[in-house]
Amino acid sequence: MLKIFRIIERNTIEKTCLCVRYSSTDSSxxxxxxxxxxxxxxxxxxxxxxxxxxxxxxxPPRSESMPVDQDWGNVWPGPRSFHPAxxxxxxxxxxxxxxxxxxxxxxxxxxxxxxxxxHLTPPVIERQCNALKQFCTPWPKALDTDEKLEKHxxxxxxxxxxCFSSPSIRNPxxxxxxxxxxxxxxxxxxRAKDKFLRLVGDRYDEESDSVTIVTDRCPLKKQxxxxxxxxxxxxxxxxxxxxxxxxxxxxxxxxxYDWLKNKSKATIxxxxxxxxxxxxxxxxxxxxxxxxxxxxxxxxxxDKYGEAVRKLLNLxxxxxxx
Amino acid sequence: xSYLRQILFRSPGTLSNxxxxxxxxxxxxxxxxxxxxDKLYKFVELELRGNDPAVLKSFCKFAVTTGNHxxxxxxxxxxxxxxxxxxxxxxxxxxxKKHRVQYEYRTYYSFVQYKYLTGSTADTVLExxxxxxxxxxxxxxxxxxxxxxxxYLVPPESDKQSNTTxxx
Numbered sequence: 001m002l003k004i005f006r007i008i009e010r011n012t013i014e015k016t017c018l019c020v021r022y023s024s025t026d027s028s029x030x031x032x033x034x035x036x037x038x039x040x041x042x043x044x045x046x047x048x049x050x051x052x053x054x055x056x057x058x059x060p061p062r063s064e065s066m067p068v069d070q071d072w073g074n075v076w077p078g079p080r081s082f083h084p085a086x087x088x089x090x091x092x093x094x095x096x097x098x099x100x101x102x103x104x105x106x107x108x109x110x111x112x113x114x115x116x117x118x119h120l121t122p123p124v125i126e127r128q129c130n131a132l133k134q135f136c137t138p139w140p141k142a143l144d145t146d147e148k149l150e151k152h153x154x155x156x157x158x159x160x161x162x163c164f165s166s167p168s169i170r171n172p173x174x175x176x177x178x179x180x181x182x183x184x185x186x187x188x189x190x191r192a193k194d195k196f197l198r199l200v201g202d203r204y205d206e207e208s209d210s211v212t213i214v215t216d217r218c219p220l221k222k223q224x225x226x227x228x229x230x231x232x233x234x235x236x237x238x239x240x241x242x243x244x245x246x247x248x249x250x251x252x253x254x255x256x257y258d259w260l261k262n263k264s265k266a267t268i269x270x271x272x273x274x275x276x277x278x279x280x281x282x283x284x285x286x287x288x289x290x291x292x293x294x295x296x297x298x299x300x301x302x303d304k305y306g307e308a309v310r311k312l313l314n315l316x317x318x319x320x321x322x
Numbered sequence: 323x324s325y326l327r328q329i330l331f332r333s334p335g336t337l338s339n340x341x342x343x344x345x346x347x348x349x350x351x352x353x354x355x356x357x358x359x360d361k362l363y364k365f366v367e368l369e370l371r372g373n374d375p376a377v378l379k380s381f382c383k384f385a386v387t388t389g390n391h392x393x394x395x396x397x398x399x400x401x402x403x404x405x406x407x408x409x410x411x412x413x414x415x416x417x418x419k420k421h422r423v424q425y426e427y428r429t430y431y432s433f434v435q436y437k438y439l440t441g442s443t444a445d446t447v448l449e450x451x452x453x454x455x456x457x458x459x460x461x462x463x464x465x466x467x468x469x470x471x472x473x474y475l476v477p478p479e480s481d482k483q484s485n486t487t488x489x490x
Contacts, residue, residue: 079454079456114374114377115374115456115457115459117380117381117384117456120384120454122387125384125387125388125391126387126391128450129388129391129392130391132392132446132447132450133392135442135445135446136392136440136442136443136446136447137360137440137442137443138393138440139362139439139440139443140362143362149362149364149468152470153362153468153470154468154470154471155468155469155470155471156364156466156467156468156469157466157468157469158464158465158466158467159464159465160462160463160464160465161448161462161463161465162460162461162462162463163452163455163460163461163463164371164459164461165457165458165460181471185471186471186475187477188477189477192477229472232472232475233472233474233475236475237478240477
């Protein structure tokens with residue numbers, strides 16, 4: 001036990017001695033070498049020459065030296081954002097909170113933002129149009145009205161082109177083709193016209209007597225155009241085509257009243273004892289009966305019917321009771 | 323024969339050269355006979371859309387001036403009111419449902435109509451206008467072409483005969 005104590009004691013004493021020795025050596029080194037100071041400033045007495053600010057060799061704005069009779073189209077030949085030194089106009093643009101004039105054209109971002117038309121001044125447009133005239137052909141003088149155009153060129157084909165900034169230059173809407181024509185221009189006979197109307201369904205507009213076929217199922221405009229013309233051809237020939245079952249149509253299947261196929265005609269013929277073509281005023285009577293049956297009974301059709309019957313049977317006209 | 327000699331004299335090469343020359347001549351002749359006729363447009367209508375009415379106004383003026391210089395019947399009009407497309411969102415993204423903020427796009431519309439154009443004129447005018455279309459303006463060109471009824475749309479023979487009998 002004693003032995004262990006002795007060893008610990010000795011160790012501690014040795015350690016303290018070492019510490020003292022280290023500390024003594026540190027203090028002596030500081031005294032020997034002083035910390036050197038870095039002198040950033042130049043030594044006194046000498047003046048440094050002041051640097052002259054660099055003068056930029058900028059020309060005055062170009063607009064100040066422009067002649068009055070210059071050709072503006074050469075100064076501003078193409079689309080370009082606004083440049084204050086080139087445009088010799090005292091333009092102002094922008095908003096000021098307190099009362100005052102809007103900012104001038106120099107260092108004015110508002111004027112740069114808006115697309116300008118300085119490259120399309122009236123003389124420039126005229127010059128460019130004169131150059132473009134050689135690619136244009138005049139409109140035929142004989143076709144100066146809509147009626148003449150309608151008569152000679154009955155088919156109207158409508159399609160659209162699109163031009164705007166989008167990721168793709170192709171617009172799917174450009175494929176749609178619309179074919180429009182007056183039904184009368186096809187020159188169908190009565191039966192074929194009836195069948196044609198059944199085939200086109202609601203694509204026929206009764207008011208303007210026009211058929212509108214819109215084709216958009218193909219991916220390209222040309223394909224849709226060809227398809228529209230194919231449809232027209234198919235409809236035309238199909239409407240002339242007579243199926244066997246079409247001849248089985250009876251009077252009960254008729255969707256409108258036809259005087260020539262009805263009992264009224266037979267009665268009249270029996271009454272007069274001759275065919276309806278030879279009876280006086282029979283056509284007026286036929287017309288009024290057709291209208292009465294097709295349009296329904298109203299004061300107008302009934303009055304017309306009454307008049308027609310009086311004419312047909314040679315009865316005195318209706319006496320107006322006042 | 324003299325024609326052949328001329329060609330041989332002009333292109334002193336192999337026979338294949340001569341054959342090719344003759345072929346191109348023939349092709350050119352065929353193309354000349356099947357010359358494509360100019361289209362007829364009843365009208366071409368431009369629909370312009372943009373965010374800035376001033377730019378649209380300038381462009382319409384340009385388009386009308388162009389039409390007048392090229393002797394086309396031109397007119398232009400605008401919609402009186404722009405289309406305001408608004409959408410309302412929460413001011414603060416997750417909470418406070420009562421506080422909202424509203425944004426809107428304004429789209430102004432203008433229209434230009436050219437009447438009675440031939441195909442080449444329409445192509446020229448549209449190309450010129452499209453090349454000078456300013457930034458931020460969308461153009462939709464609707465072309466209404468007129469055509470005669472195709473020659474092959476004639477009633478079938480049987481029907482023609484029946485028609486004539488009915489008429490007489």
